[in-house]
Amino acid sequence: MEIVKLQGTDKKLYELVAPLVMNPAILRQNNYYPFKTSFKYTWYIAVENDAAIGFIPIKRELSGNYTIDNYYVRGDDAGILDRLLIAIIAEKEKGREFLATVHKRHVALFCQKGFSTCRQWKNYEKMRYCPQNIHVQAKCI
Secondary structure, eight states: OEEEEEETTOHHHHHHHHHHHTOHHHHHHTTTOOOOOOTTEEEEEEEETTEEEEEEEEEEOTTSOEEEOOOEEGGGOHHHHHHHHHHHHHHOOTTOOEEEEEEGGGHHHHHHTTEEEEEEOSSEEEEEEOGGGTTOOOBOO
């Protein structure tokens, strides 16, 4: 598996993720929340045998902060999600806030990577990257 980084309007992005983001089963897994992109997004895509098996789009806000609003990994595979998060965190600029809307089923993995819960909803948690909290499942203030 390799992690490919593409800008939000790159032609290759559409070739890789269209079969996933237009798949009704994957949309259902994402609670029918649509996947979005624009020039403000950078996509990290896990690719195996020339096919996307997972992706996380990162939106760069006007403030310079980062947001993960939705993502997908085949079969909820923790290994794929882990590799994507490692790639993203490695490129994060210091001093910039990094927020993520995370499926409840992935909260523990995000906590292991240094995210902490700020807000809880029925199906998701809003999490903030707090690297000092790695291995501590603390709540953000």
